[in-house]
Amino acid sequence: MSSSELAFISTVASLAAGQAPGLIKGIGDDCAVLEKNGDQVLLVTTDTLVSGVHFNLQWHPPHLLGRKAAAVNLSDIAAMGGVPRYALLSAALSSELSEQGLQEFMNGFVEILREHDVVLVGGDTVAAPCPTFSITLLGDMAKAQVCYRAAAREGDEVWVSGMLGEAAAGLSLCEQMDKVPEQYASLIQAHLNPHPRVALGRFLAASGDVHAMMDLSDGLATDLAHICTASGLAALVDGQRLPLSATLMQAGELLGYEARQWALCGGEDYELLYTVAPGEGQDLARRVMEELGIEVSCIGRMTPGEGVFLEEDGLKRQISYQGYEHHL
């Protein structure tokens, strides 16, 4: 992240400080949370994907890119536990994306919206030096069920869904190999076509058992640090309990890279990270598996202090903020 981006974030945070009628949560979580009616709130999130920065059309089929552009925003709604409803798309187009490519992008974009019963309700298109897609997603949910980053409590267990580092490994494979062996298809898919955990987010929020929640977009080290900062706590991650797939480990050997770094600092997992009271996570995990067939793993706990620490082989080291950040 450049100094100019950091300055921007700091400026925005200071200028955006303060309260307003109907504003429940502004900058600093996965979505802004606004009063809607009675016990319902409105969730709003926006994300921008720039060609050459967030995606590479050399290996990203436009159809899957369209899905992903929507998915990263769906994931922000999932991170609060909400129901996605309406999407707006601002597309800045250049000749880098052909007319057919654009059609495929739109098909993928709308396809995943439909899978989540989300309707495209607006947007605009402009010319630009390179393709850039800005998506705004609106959702809603019961006010009492919203899961904020700031709600972690001391002693909480820290849980994640799915496997970590898959998307980052997939990106590394795409970047470093002309033709990726078939056995790594699951990693490539995690990078090209992530599945936002909308149903899981709703289930966890509705359970009433979850304290803090967010999605993993910048890597565990950075994202867990957000929960720590917002909640005024530290976190201790057990290195032995990180959910790493056998395929991920093989990819690490293939590329001569320590696979665990993908999980800690890689980003774009779009899995959910949440905390629950000590002793309550296991039963919730069982219900998640029964209802949704999704595996979740306990990877650590919230402790007094600040920072994210990794404990392994009796050694403890601080790992927070090693990932990249692109969220305010």
Add this chain to the structure above:
Amino acid sequence: MSSSELAFISTVASLAAGQAPGLIKGIGDDCAVLEKNGDQVLLVTTDTLVSGVHFNLQWHPPHLLGRKAAAVNLSDIAAMGGVPRYALLSAALSSELSEQGLQEFMNGFVEILREHDVVLVGGDTVAAPCPTFSITLLGDMAKAQVCYRAAAREGDEVWVSGMLGEAAAGLSLCEQMDKVPEQYASLIQAHLNPHPRVALGRFLAASGDVHAMMDLSDGLATDLAHICTASGLAALVDGQRLPLSATLMQAGELLGYEARQWALCGGEDYELLYTVAPGEGQDLARRVMEELGIEVSCIGRMTPGEGVFLEEDGLKRQISYQGYEHHL
């Protein structure tokens, strides 16, 4: 507009067709209109400004650019008659905009939001080849007062606020002259720092007298054609009644350009265009002047048929769709 942009719009329109719970109006107006609660609706709009396409940092001071980036979205809320409430900003940054320039941009952006009691509630920042700003604005208003493009009726008078073509003339002056003479300052300001007609939009919508309304962003010819298409009517504009300032006419002489073309096809006026029942416009205009001190002008009427026609010196010619379009 390129064929690829046209294809995009057509694809979006076809994919976005259909109804959904809570959706009152999707693509095809200045804002999407969604159910909020009881008799209130939520308005949502998004616009993207790309460096070199929508603004030129050579002559656009970042502070005024920040104001304008918000203003063009405020104008979309005004066009429905709504009250702007919350803003999200997605900023794609490059070295083209210095850290200080960015700070000035943000100051201007937040300054105009505060003038309208709008709160910045979210956004993100990313790296990009050139500065690009994507803004989403949320507003609300009484459901019964929303002014749609499709609500014009046969025989309606067509009215506009303010003067036309000022911003387009200002842009031409900036593009063609190293140093613009002081006497054209009002045109330059219209281009650099447009004032969205939020108070006027609210007043007109609350009056109950307005049928169709939209803002002028793409030039009268194109924008009035949107009202015609949406309402299933044609429009006849009286060339003698276009509100053109003396300064605009002088700028036309200076640059050897027919000043009226700026008004018809120039774009970025961000004035309001609205229709009222025959005979009712004049009294409303008097109240607008009394309450807000804003001049409005009757420029024509809605007629059966399709297309926008200009009548002058006894001649009638079709002028629709001569402006550029960037809205869906």
